[in-house]
Amino acid sequence: MVRTVVIDRYLQEAIARGVDTVVNLGAGLDTRPYRMTLPASLSWVEVDMPKIVALKEDRLAGETPRCRLARIAADLSVDDARRAALAECVARARRAIVLTEGVLTYLPLEDVAKLADDVHAQAAIGSWIVDFSAPFLNRAVRARGVKFKNAPIRDGARDPAAFYAAHGWRWTEPRHLVVEGEKIGRPVPWPIWFRPIQALLPRRAQEALRTMLGYALLVRA
Numbered sequence: 001m002v003r004t005v006v007i008d009r010y011l012q013e014a015i016a017r018g019v020d021t022v023v024n025l026g027a028g029l030d031t032r033p034y035r036m037t038l039p040a041s042l043s044w045v046e047v048d049m050p051k052i053v054a055l056k057e058d059r060l061a062g063e064t065p066r067c068r069l070a071r072i073a074a075d076l077s078v079d080d081a082r083r084a085a086l087a088e089c090v091a092r093a094r095r096a097i098v099l100t101e102g103v104l105t106y107l108p109l110e111d112v113a114k115l116a117d118d119v120h121a122q123a124a125i126g127s128w129i130v131d132f133s134a135p136f137l138n139r140a141v142r143a144r145g146v147k148f149k150n151a152p153i154r155d156g157a158r159d160p161a162a163f164y165a166a167h168g169w170r171w172t173e174p175r176h177l178v179v180e181g182e183k184i185g186r187p188v189p190w191p192i193w194f195r196p197i198q199a200l201l202p203r204r205a206q207e208a209l210r211t212m213l214g215y216a217l218l219v220r221a
């Protein structure tokens with residue numbers, strides 16, 4: 001998947017710059033600590049709901065991660081639990097990076113704001129990989145009735161850079177999935193009927209399609 005390549009690269013670059021701790025919030029079934037080439041001294045902490053953490057502990061019991069791996073069971077929607085989990089994640093960190101992959105899209109914007117403040121409150125966290133998608137794309141996805149379990153896709157901030165700036169984060173290195181997919185030879189498989197229409201779209205609309213979905217590296221402002 002293109003998004004996996006994009007996020008792996010952000011992480012490798014951060015580790016090369018000296019990050020010693022990766023905090024994956026809403027890690028789900030992610031297996032990067034077992035798959036990626038990582039320094040054995042790196043700390044990796046995953047946070048998810050107790051059910052998911054228990055499932056992973058059980059299924060991956062016989063596997064060896066390539067770095068130091070810990071899991072924390074916490075409901076990140078509960079203010080005290082989220083703050084305690086974040087503090088625990090970075091208790092021994094000097095330079096940490098947070099990853100929220102496929103998580104923020106399902107949160108109301110006010111919850112993303114609270115998370116942004118709480119992540120910022122941990123001084124050891126210097127950067128944060130976030131995803132973003134254009135409101136027109138979210139509306140189109142919702143119109144098709146797509147949901148993750150009972151979680152509808154939310155609209156997100158209209159101007160994500162300004163939104164995160166208000167919470168102490170600077171928007172850097174946006175990487176758009178359409179563009180990154182082309183670079184690695186995995187272009188979006190647009191439906192065949194759409195291709196001639198796309199070619200005829202005004203330049204601005206074509207640009208909106210190319211930048212409708214992606215990731216960015218937030219750094220402490």
Ligand SMILES: C[S@@+](CC[C@H](N)C(=O)[O-])C[C@H]1O[C@@H](n2cnc3c(N)ncnc32)[C@H](O)[C@@H]1O
Nearest residue numbers: 026027028048049052074075076077101102103
């Ligand atoms: C769509 S999955 C993404 C998983 C993974 N990051 C990935 O990209 O493959 C969302 C994850 O967030 C977790 N999650 C959702 N709400 C949560 C909450 N309130 N507290 C902790 N984890 C939560 C879910 O359990 C799930 O594992």
